[in-house]
Ligand code: G3P
């Protein structure tokens with residue numbers, strides 16, 4: 001299985017340490033900081049539109065409340081997803097996947113799209129997201145699709161078999177090889193506290209990329225690069241980029 005060229009630093013939920021997560025301004029901020037990749041979470045509205053949101057509800061990251069599955073796209077896009085973070089971002093909307101992809105393509109960024117389905121909507125979410133990617137993602141622009149949901153990964157690949165996919169776990173399970181194979185994944189994304197030299201070596205010698213989340217401490221990031229991880233997710237790419245030359249990642 002071919003390794004794909006994954007940037008070493010990936011802005012987690014956009015540059016979410018200094019801008020509201022999963023918004024267009026967080027994507028632009030990442031680009032302005034000089035980072036070449038963003039990770040964003042995608043789910044769906046009640047009327048089946050793919051939107052960028054981490055949680056199952058809008059409470060934490062907007063001025064609204066309630067489940068995303070119970071809101072139409074019109075209701076969602078009226079919400080303010082910026083003020084909770086800082087008043088200077090007041091009025092920043094929750095973007096659709098289409099809007100996010102347009103901004104990512106405009107800034108020529110690598111996109112790690114995490115499919116984050118509401119419970120029970122795994123297949124439906126992956127189908128909608130895959131169709132949207134096929135319609136609106138710029139041809140040949142770099143994307144890696146990831147999810148904790150095997151249903152999402154497999155459903156997405158049925159519609160878009162060319163897209164590289166990654167499996168997200170907290171701790172890498174014993175049978176990771178089997179899970180990676182049955183989901184046709186090229187990368188495994190796990191919590192950095194569960195990384196160690198031997199594990200990273202095993203993953204890489206099996207032909208997969210090892211990515212770790214969420215690393216905001218430059219010393220911890222340095223340890224990860226020395227172990228040989230291929231990339232780290234961080235809310236503060238400006239703090240992690242200076243240590244990317246530590247260790248060798250390939
Ligand atoms: O994909 C890495 C990371 O984003 C997974 O955790 O909860 O921040 O989406 P979470």
Ligand code: MG
Nearest residue numbers: 039040041114
């Ligand atoms: Mg995520």
